[in-house]
Amino acid sequence: xxxxxxxxxxxxxxLAGFPVVLLTGPRQSGKTTFLRHEAGEQADYISFDDPLExxxxxxxxxxxxxxxxxxxxxxDEIQYAPALLSHLKMRIDNEPGRCGQWLLTGSQQFGLMxxxxxxxxxxxxxxxxxPFSQAEFARPDLKDVLWNGGYPIPAMHxxxxxxxxxxxxxxxxxxxxxxxxxxxxxxxxxxFLNLAAARHSQEFHPAGLSxxxxxxxPTVKSWGGVLEAxxxxxxxxxxxxxxxxxxxxxPKFYFYDSAxxxxxxxxxxxxxxxxxxxxxxxxxxxxxxxxxKTFMSLGQKPDLYFWRSHDGLEVDLLIMIxxxxxxxxxxxxxxxxxxxxxxxxxxxxxxxxxxxxQGILVCRTETERALPNGHIxxxxxxxxxxxxxxxxxxxxxxxxSA
Numbered sequence: 001x002x003x004x005x006x007x008x009x010x011x012x013x014x015l016a017g018f019p020v021v022l023l024t025g026p027r028q029s030g031k032t033t034f035l036r037h038e039a040g041e042q043a044d045y046i047s048f049d050d051p052l053e054x055x056x057x058x059x060x061x062x063x064x065x066x067x068x069x070x071x072x073x074x075x076d077e078i079q080y081a082p083a084l085l086s087h088l089k090m091r092i093d094n095e096p097g098r099c100g101q102w103l104l105t106g107s108q109q110f111g112l113m114x115x116x117x118x119x120x121x122x123x124x125x126x127x128x129x130x131p132f133s134q135a136e137f138a139r140p141d142l143k144d145v146l147w148n149g150g151y152p153i154p155a156m157h158x159x160x161x162x163x164x165x166x167x168x169x170x171x172x173x174x175x176x177x178x179x180x181x182x183x184x185x186x187x188x189x190x191x192f193l194n195l196a197a198a199r200h201s202q203e204f205h206p207a208g209l210s211x212x213x214x215x216x217x218p219t220v221k222s223w224g225g226v227l228e229a230x231x232x233x234x235x236x237x238x239x240x241x242x243x244x245x246x247x248x249x250x251p252k253f254y255f256y257d258s259a260x261x262x263x264x265x266x267x268x269x270x271x272x273x274x275x276x277x278x279x280x281x282x283x284x285x286x287x288x289x290x291x292x293k294t295f296m297s298l299g300q301k302p303d304l305y306f307w308r309s310h311d312g313l314e315v316d317l318l319i320m321i322x323x324x325x326x327x328x329x330x331x332x333x334x335x336x337x338x339x340x341x342x343x344x345x346x347x348x349x350x351x352x353x354x355x356x357x358q359g360i361l362v363c364r365t366e367t368e369r370a371l372p373n374g375h376i377x378x379x380x381x382x383x384x385x386x387x388x389x390x391x392x393x394x395x396x397x398x399x400x401s402a
Contacts, residue, residue, distance in 0.1 A: 002033070002037055003030075003132065003136060003137055003152065003156070004136065005030065005034050005129065005136055005297075006133065006135055006136055006297035006388075007034070007127060007129055007296070007297050007299070008034075008038055010127060010297070010298060010299040011023075011034075011035075011038055011127060012038070013299075014125035014127065014299070015099065015100035015103075016099055016100060017099060017125070018099055018100075018123065018124060018125040019092045019095075019098055019099055019100070019101055019102060019123050019124075020088070020092065020101075020102040020103075020104060020120055020123050020124040020125070021100075021102070021103050021104070021124070021125050021126075021127060022078070022104045022105075022106065022116055022120075022124050022125070022126045022127070023035060023103070023104065023105045023106075023127050023128070023129055024105070024106050024107070024112070024126065024127070024128050024129070024231075025107065025128050025129040025130055025231055026107060026130065026131065026230065026231035026232065026256065027107045027168070027171070027172065027176070027230075028151055028152070028153065028168060029129050029130055029131045029151065029152070029231070030129060030131075030132075030152050031076075031105045031107075031129050032047075032074075032076050032105060033152075034129060035074050035103050035105065036074065039072055039074060039103060042071060042072060043071060043072040043073065043074050043103065044068055044071050044072070044073045044074070045073075045074045045076065046073065046074070046075055046076065047076040047077060048075070048076060048077045048078065048079075048080035048081050049076070049077055049080070054080050054081060057081040057083065057084045058081065058083055061081075061083050061084045061086075061087040062087055064084065065084070065087055065088065065091055072100060072101055072102070072103060073101065073102055073103065074103045074104075074105070075102065075103070075104045075105070076105050077105060077106060077107065078104040078105065078106050078112070079106045079107070079112040079115075082115045085115050085116065085118075085119035085120060086119050088102060088119070088120065089119050089120055089123065092120075092123050104124075107176070107230065107231070113126075125299075127296075127299055128231075128296045129296070130150070130231065130256060130289070130292065130293045130296055131149065131150030131151045131152070131155070131256065131257055131293075132150040132151070132152060132155050133150065133290055133293040133294065133297065133384060134290055134381060134384045135294075135297075135384045135385065135388060137150070137155055137156070138381070139155075140381065142274065142283070142364065142380060142381075143270045143271060143273075143274045144158070144270060145258075145286065146258045146259075146262070146270070146273060146274060146282045146283070146286060147161075147258070147259065147262060147269075147270035147273060147274075148161055148259055149257040149258050149259025149260065149262075150256075150257055150258075150259075150293075151164075151168070151257060151259065154259050161259065162263075165259055165260065165263045166263070168260075169193070169260070169263065169264070172230070172232070173186055173189060173190055173193075174186070176226075176230050177189055177226060177230075180226050180229055180230060181222060181223070181226050183223075188213060188215065189223060191213060192209065192213060192220070192223055193264050194264050194265070194266075195209055195212060195213070196209070196224075196227065196233070196253065196255075196264075197255065197260070197261050197263075197264030197265040198265050199253060200253065200254060200255050200261045200265070200278075200281050200282070200285055201252065201253075201254060201280075201281035201282075201284045201285045201288075202252065202253060202281070203250045203251070203252050203253070204224060204235065204250060204251055204252065204253035205250065206220035206221050206224070224253070231256060232255060232256060232257075232260070233253060233254065233255055233256065234253075234254045234255075234256055234288070234289060234292055235251040235252070235253060235254075236251055236252040236253075236254065236288060236304060236305065236306050236317075237249075237251050237304075237305050237306075238250070238251065238252075238305060238306055238307065238308060239305035239306065239307045239318050239325070241351075241354070252306055254284075254285045254288050254289060255285060256289050256292075257289075258282050258285060258286055261278070261281075261282065261285065262278075262282075265278060274332075279332055280331075280332050283330060283331075283332055283380065284316055284330045286380075287316070287317065287328070287330045287362050287380070287383060288304070288316070288317055290383060290384045290387075291304055291317060291319060291328075291387055292304065293384075294384055294387045294388050294391060295391065297388070298388075298391055298392070300391070303319070303320035303321075304317060304318065304319055304320070305317075305318040305320075305325070306318060307327070307343075307347050307350075307351075309343075309346055309347075309350075313342065313343045313346050313347075314343055315327045315328070315329060315343045315344055315347045316328060316329055316330045317329075317330065318347075318355075319387065319390075321356075321390050321391060321394050322394045324354070324355060324356045325351060325354055325355040325356065326355070326356045326358070326359075326360065326390075327343075327344045327347050327348065327355060327356070327359045327360070328359070328360045328361075328362060328383075329341070329343055329344055329359065329360070329361045329362070330361075330362045330363070331361065331362070331363045332363065332364060333363050333364065333365075334363065334364040334365060334366075335365075336361050336363050336365055336369060336371065336377035337371070338371065338372045340361055340363075341359065341361065341371060341372065341373070341375055344359035344361075344375060345359075345373065347359075357374060358374050358375060358376065359373075359375040359376075360375070360376060360378055360383075360386075361375065361376070361377045361378065362378050362379075362380055362383045363377055363378070363379075363380065364379070364380060365377045365378070365379055366379060367379065368382065
């Protein structure tokens with residue numbers, strides 16, 4: 001059964017205004033299924049996982065495109081056919097005003113984005129499709145959500161979780177990592193993945209990983225870039241009043257998918273993962289990546305940060321909405337109270353008019369509760385809907401004011 005994706009309305013809007021739409025995201029997040037469902041039977045489909053199609057596009061790109069005339073065309077895994085993009089540009093320029101004709105997918109950011117920006121600038125809209133969000137595939141049990149993650153197969157078929165995840169990691173290392181970086185020792189990169197999973201929801205310090213793996217810090221940074229480029233990891237920047245400082249301070253590191261964290265960190269079962277030392281980091285990572293997914297579902301770039309005081313107090317998440325920062329603290333507790341609000345209160349005193357006066361405590365409370373100073377405690381499963389509503393209101397108000 002097809003699972004509806006929140007990105008669908010944005011996709012159709014962009015198809016009406018651009019000749020090309022590029023859909024990126026991690027492998028197996030559902031990109032192909034999504035495009036084929038939304039385009040329907042009216043669209044043709046080619047996958048460059050097929051070596052014959054890949055070779056045809058490389059040897060005779062004009063002849064390859066010449067097979068397709070009137071119907072929209074889905075070109076899956078376009079990063080394997082970079083030579084096609086310049087010919088696609090000529091085809092588009094010869095058919096001015098024709099929108100929604102070309103639908104591309106890709107799973108890597110480095111070379112793909114460079115080639116697209118060079119060949120299709122001004123002609124392409126770029127959208128991102130991550131794994132399922134809570135809004136797209138809601139589950140009431142936090143333990144199951146964190147254990148099975150958001151990739152469609154393990155989320156919808158938990159009995160296939162273990163085999164699928166191990167196959168995914170193996171394929172990712174053998175295929176994507178080799179293509180993104182010329183890494184001679186894939187066994188060492190596999191160890192890097194395991195160590196990175198143990199640091200999920202922590203600051204990303206290349207020096208520590210460098211010592212443990214016996215490799216240079218630039219190599220660690222490069223490998224972190226591989227995880228980011230292939231949508232395996234997300235780096236959350238710190239917030240400072242001086243914007244220039246954000247790029248030089250240490251970001252926090254999150255895997256996009258909690259099921260991968262559990263596998264790589266060797267968690268024995270769902271109950272142990274939530275009850276043990278990884279429970280807090282898993283929930284924090286889930287909230288952060290749900291925020292990322294919510295922005296992506298609206299076709300927006302995530303505008304997210306964290307804040308840490310000089311003496312170590314930390315607000316886990318700051319969300320920029322309409323020029324205001326909304327502070328979000330994330331706790332496993334089911335009994336939220338004033339004691340959990342100290343980081344938010346400290347941040348608000350520092351941020352002044354840059355921040356919303358209402359802080360959010362995302363936790364395991366069963367119902368939304370009022371907290372001192374106008375703050376609220378919010379059930380974890382309510383957070384994505386709350387953010388979706390705020391962002392949607394922001395977009396609508398912007399359109400009205402424009």
